[in-house]
Amino acid sequence: MSRVATGSAAEQTALDFLLEQGLDLVARNFKCDVGEIDLIMRDDEGLIFVEVKYRSDDDFADVLEQIRPQQCQRIRRAAQFFLLQQQLDEATTAMRFDVIALVANRIRPQWLIDAF
Template sequence: MDHQRVRTGRDSETLALTYLQEQGLKILERNVRCPLGEVDLVARDGETYVFVEIRSHRSACWGMAEESIGRAKKMRVVRVALWYLKHRGLLGMPVRFDVVAVQWMGNDARIRWIPGAFDAQGLG
């Protein structure tokens, strides 16, 4: 296992969580796992439940961090969100899918928050 990659991921999640809290979101859970997959963060923005995928890169040669989320990953996040809502009696609540992209340049990180980066329409 690449320890640098694991540390980058953990550091990126912590930065993203703090950033979203500063933007007024209430973080409900981190690293929600179920048989259908995982979602990095579950938050609330007012009445809206927000499912957040965090992506990070240490090199620009791989493109922008948010570009690494393919259709299959989006479908998994949507399925986990539906599972989460169903198991907590929250079906019918407003939902949003956000991406937080963390681009590392040495020890400095640039954070881009993309509210509503994708939705469940057209993924099924």
């Protein structure tokens, strides 16, 4: 399976998992000039910007170590752009940044809430 196909399958698995947890999908693969967000979800409290990470083996170091500070910054800037596009005020919109980690031989994803 190609890297793109694997990434797409991982995002679908993460989406299915989050939907099972009661979240609603707002957008998928949101792209803008400053970055990309894999999934944008909503719960009763606000918006959730989700980064999906997939590894094919169990040698998955701490998930947060896999996300560089520059990547967090790009995701945050993309989230700001999304809010502007939706005419939402960043100061009054509840939001957080989560990570879903998937490992090929594990059944359940690891969900890091408010990861960065």
